[in-house]
Amino acid sequence: MDLLTQLQSTGLAHAIAKGNHLIGASLQVLHILGFVVLLSSLVVICLRMLGLAFVRTPLTQVARDGVRLIWIGLGVAVSSGTLMFISGAWHYGHNWAFELKMVLLVSAVVVQVLLFRRATATDTPSRLLARASAGLSLVLWFGVGLCGRMIGFI
Numbered sequence: 001m002d003l004l005t006q007l008q009s010t011g012l013a014h015a016i017a018k019g020n021h022l023i024g025a026s027l028q029v030l031h032i033l034g035f036v037v038l039l040s041s042l043v044v045i046c047l048r049m050l051g052l053a054f055v056r057t058p059l060t061q062v063a064r065d066g067v068r069l070i071w072i073g074l075g076v077a078v079s080s081g082t083l084m085f086i087s088g089a090w091h092y093g094h095n096w097a098f099e100l101k102m103v104l105l106v107s108a109v110v111v112q113v114l115l116f117r118r119a120t121a122t123d124t125p126s127r128l129l130a131r132a133s134a135g136l137s138l139v140l141w142f143g144v145g146l147c148g149r150m151i152g153f154i
Contacts, residue, residue, distance in 0.1 A: 004093040004094075007086050007089040008086065010086065013086045013089070016084075016086070017087040028080075030076055031080040031081050031084065034072075034076030034078075034080060035145060036073070037069055037072060038074050041066040042066070043138070044062065045062055045120065048063075049125070049130040050130065059120060059122070059123045063120035095151055097148075097151045097153075098147070100143075101144055101148050104143045104147060108137065108141050108143075115137075116137050119134075120133075
């Protein structure tokens with residue numbers, strides 16, 4: 001039996017898929033809210049890194065609270081997304097937009113951990129590091145959101 005079919009056949013998957021429609025809708029709302037928290041925090045930090053906003057506030061101060069919200073938003077989005085995935089694993093597992101979303105998600109987390117963290121560790125990162133980190137992060141995270149939106153249409 002295919003792994004995706006096995007996931008979709010679990011009791012939890014059936015409870016989500018066959019239960020009250022409010023369960024699925026609530027998971028979708030939580031997923032989007034988590035992602036909005038992540039993206040809004042990311043944009044604020046990136047604007048500061050690029051010198052376009054909050055220039056009088058030290059980068060480390062902007063990043064300290066913002067990065068915490070990025071990880072909280074990611075946790076909410078991944079938790080709710082996992083529950084949505086298991087209720088329709090076969091559909092998601094055979095959807096190129098979902099596959100691209102997962103590749104972009106992993107890439108975004110890697111950039112967040114390796115590059116973004118380094119750029120926000122000091123109040124004056126190198127201009128190249130700040131621009132590369134902000135640009136890559138914005139492209140990858142917004143790409144995750146765009147692919148997530150495309151999933152339902154494919």
